[in-house]
Amino acid sequence: MPTAMNTKMATIMGMTIMLELDFMRSAFMAAAAVALIAGPVGYFLVLRGQTFAGHALAHVGFTGATGAVLLGLPPLAGLMALTVVAGLGMGLFGARLANRDIAIGMVLALSLGFGLLFLHYFKSSATQASALLFGNILAITAQTLSVLVVISALCLALLLAISRPLLLASLQPDLAEAKGVSLAGLSTLFMVVVALATAATSQIVGVLLVFALMVGPGATALRLSTSVMAGLFVAAGLALVEAWAGLALAYFTDWPVSFWITALAVAFYATSAVLARRPGHG
Amino acid sequence: MTVVAMDRVSLALAGRTILASVSLSIGTGDFIGLLGANGAGKTTLLRAILGMVPVTGGSLTVFGQPPRRGHAAIGYMPQGRANLPETRLKGWDYVAATVQGQRIGLPLYGAALRKKVDAALGLVEAQALARRPLAELSGGERQRLLLAQALVDEPKLLLLDEPLLNLDPGQQRRVVALVKHLHEELRVPVVFSSHELNPLLGAISRVLYLGHGEAAIGAVDDVITGPVLSRLYNAPIEVHRVGTRIFVMSGNVEVERDAHRHEHEDGHHHGHDHHA
Ligand SMILES: Nc1ncnc2c1ncn2[C@@H]1O[C@H](COP(=O)(O)OP(=O)(O)O)[C@@H](O)[C@H]1O
Ligand SMILES: [Mg+2]
Numbered sequence: 001m002p003t004a005m006n007t008k009m010a011t012i013m014g015m016t017i018m019l020e021l022d023f024m025r026s027a028f029m030a031a032a033a034v035a036l037i038a039g040p041v042g043y044f045l046v047l048r049g050q051t052f053a054g055h056a057l058a059h060v061g062f063t064g065a066t067g068a069v070l071l072g073l074p075p076l077a078g079l080m081a082l083t084v085v086a087g088l089g090m091g092l093f094g095a096r097l098a099n100r101d102i103a104i105g106m107v108l109a110l111s112l113g114f115g116l117l118f119l120h121y122f123k124s125s126a127t128q129a130s131a132l133l134f135g136n137i138l139a140i141t142a143q144t145l146s147v148l149v150v151i152s153a154l155c156l157a158l159l160l161a162i163s164r165p166l167l168l169a170s171l172q173p174d175l176a177e178a179k180g181v182s183l184a185g186l187s188t189l190f191m192v193v194v195a196l197a198t199a200a201t202s203q204i205v206g207v208l209l210v211f212a213l214m215v216g217p218g219a220t221a222l223r224l225s226t227s228v229m230a231g232l233f234v235a236a237g238l239a240l241v242e243a244w245a246g247l248a249l250a251y252f253t254d255w256p257v258s259f260w261i262t263a264l265a266v267a268f269y270a271t272s273a274v275l276a277r278r279p280g281h282g
Numbered sequence: 283m284t285v286v287a288m289d290r291v292s293l294a295l296a297g298r299t300i301l302a303s304v305s306l307s308i309g310t311g312d313f314i315g316l317l318g319a320n321g322a323g324k325t326t327l328l329r330a331i332l333g334m335v336p337v338t339g340g341s342l343t344v345f346g347q348p349p350r351r352g353h354a355a356i357g358y359m360p361q362g363r364a365n366l367p368e369t370r371l372k373g374w375d376y377v378a379a380t381v382q383g384q385r386i387g388l389p390l391y392g393a394a395l396r397k398k399v400d401a402a403l404g405l406v407e408a409q410a411l412a413r414r415p416l417a418e419l420s421g422g423e424r425q426r427l428l429l430a431q432a433l434v435d436e437p438k439l440l441l442l443d444e445p446l447l448n449l450d451p452g453q454q455r456r457v458v459a460l461v462k463h464l465h466e467e468l469r470v471p472v473v474f475s476s477h478e479l480n481p482l483l484g485a486i487s488r489v490l491y492l493g494h495g496e497a498a499i500g501a502v503d504d505v506i507t508g509p510v511l512s513r514l515y516n517a518p519i520e521v522h523r524v525g526t527r528i529f530v531m532s533g534n535v536e537v538e539r540d541a542h543r544h545e546h547e548d549g550h551h552h553g554h555d556h557h558a
Contacts, residue, residue, distance in 0.1 A: 047369070161386055168383030171376060174360030175431070178332045179384040180352030222369045226415065228379065228389045231371075276370065 018251050027137045027257075030145050031243035033152040034200045035213070039239035040159055040232045041197040042218025044190065048170045051215045052101055053090050053191070056108040057198045058210035060086040063111040065132050065207075066118035075132065076144060079207075080151075080199040082111075087195030091188030135206030135258045137247070144203060151200045155193050166190055167228055204243065205258045213239060216265030223272040238268055283310050285345060285439050285471050286331055292339035293323065293330050300326045303340065304497040306490060308439075308473065313465050314499075315482040316475035318492035319515070319537060324475040325361055327492065328441045331473075332358060345438070352384060357437030357470075359428045361444045373419060373427050374412035377403065380431040402433040405468075406460060422453035426460075433464070440464075440472045446481055454481040461485070478538045479506065480527050506530070 018024050045054045061079040068078020086107070119129055131139070140148075159166075169176040169186050177183055201210045221235035246261035253260075286308040293301045300323040308314060316324050329335045330342060333349035342349055344356070378391050378399050391399070403409050408426045411419060419427070425445050432440060442461065446454045458474075462485040465472045476482055479489070483502065490499045491506070493514030498505045505511075506528055511519040515532060522529040530537050 160388055164379075164387050164389045165384050167379050167389050171379055172360065175358065175380055176383065177334055178329075178351060178356075178358050178360070181384045222371075224370065226370045226372045227375045228371070 014252065018248065023138055024251065026140050026142065026145050027247055028244060030137060030140050030148050031204055031247055032240060033149045034204050035239035035243040036236050037152040037155045037197045038201045038214040039217040039221065039235035041155070041194055042214040043221050043231055043235040044166060044170065045194065045215060046218045046222050053104055054194055054198060054214055055211045056104045057083045057086055057195050058202050058207040059108045060111045061199055061202050062132055062207040063115040063118065066115045066122065070118045070122050076147060076203065079202065080196065083195035083199045084192055087191035088188060091191035092184065133206045133208045134256065135204055135209065137204045137257050140203065148200050148203060151196050155197050159193050162186060162189055205261055209258050209262050212262040212265040213243065216269050217242065220269045220272040223276045242268065285310060287343045288340065290340035291337055291342050293326055293335055294338045295326060295335065299495055301492065301497065302495045306497070306499045308471055310469065310471050311487065312471045313462065313485060313487045314473045315479065315486035315489045316473050317477065317479055317489055320477060322492040324492060325443055328443050328473065328475065331441060332356060354435050355438040357432035357435065357440045359432045359442045359445060361447065369417060370415045372412065373408070373414060373416055374399065376416050377412065377427055377431045381434045398434050402430040405433050405464060406430045421448050422457065425449065425457060437470060440470050442472065442474045444475050446476050446478065458482060458485050483526060483528065
């Protein structure tokens, strides 16, 4: 079948060319660094019922980024600073806020409002706003790449170090407390990890779509895996596959990377939901 | 031997006195039914023994020492408020996650720990259950896994908080029979909280009844009486015996039934309450 052969050849050649491009190589490396932390963090967010908090942290990051630009600072620095502060707040006061979702939602809305205000004063270009909101992984600089690698490694190390007590505290808070775990301390530490991971993830897919690359693989992994370690690996693996496939598809179709990543994340999740509903599965 | 000793113990939560001047001693052979209406302080008392609630007056010792969190000799089954997202996580992993789950590091389980988990699951005959996803199990089946969890470290004291909550009468009978069997087989003292007395009759050696900050401890026949319960409920109480069953009535209302309804409403709260 000569046509099939030709298509295959063309694809391989296309891939080779794609990986020879510097900006594509950087994009693939950044995507890998972020995916490896986004997946496992998402797994715990879903396990703990805190996905909305993760979503809100990303929006808070938008305000941090635009505020930083206004002050002449690097957007990533502002983004990280504000998500970490908000994460600390959520961790410390989270347990005591009765209507947590409403409080988080209010903070989220207020942040976007301020973000808009900062943009208004900065008279920033629409491209910059769009990059913050929807991501611009193809324009990632070598410096940003190294920052992302460091943040991800740090987050992953911290998350894995606390994963055992975090698991217990998520499944059985009373038991964890009885065994001497500090629920507030653990929750705060975890929210700091979430904040940093959110900041890193927003560099790939933008603040509005962090949910897809973080919570999507985590939720899918929870539905597919029967043990926790397997779940963490599946979550990281899925995030990596979604991010890389998204990049490749964007390269070949010229559609935005974030669109493809989001579409893949939702497709994987929907598939897992259908699989999990099948009787006798597992 | 005395396992838990309380001498005029007072407990307070957020500045409010929950129990005042409670004295009792729990021995190795005891199977204590911890009774009282919803909000009487059963959970608070258990948490004090676990070192999670500070003692505001009197003295409380556990195995001869002040209570402290993370005591390996105490098996604890918290009042059912597990967080269960949509997950395929298996019962076995759920039990394993609790074993030394306070330790830093990864949730990886070595051969020794696996053996302990399997042995505990064997004690409650839940090996088959443990192979199934948690989300598919019924309330009674999950209670059994929680009980297995409490047994993993070969406890010298079992504190079980409302294991009968939301179970139908048949399941309640099976849970009580199982705990009685474990109590005798493992020679482990048990404190079993419940707001219903009848399912526990025949299994417990003594009853500890809480109400209005006070406590009464003794044999069922000595504690479950009109005068004692009238004091604890701060209302005129009549005790009626029908066959082997005992009905505690306040006017026309059966007080345990009433408590049960409240507890259901409460259960809804707990589900949302523990995300942080
Ligand atoms: N964290 C808390 N802070 C203040 N009061 C509490 C707290 N937890 C429980 N209480 C109150 O303490 C009392 C005893 O509660 P609890 O020990 O849970 O009762 P029980 O287990 O018998 O239903 C109740 O009135 C309850 O409202
Ligand atoms: Mg209780």
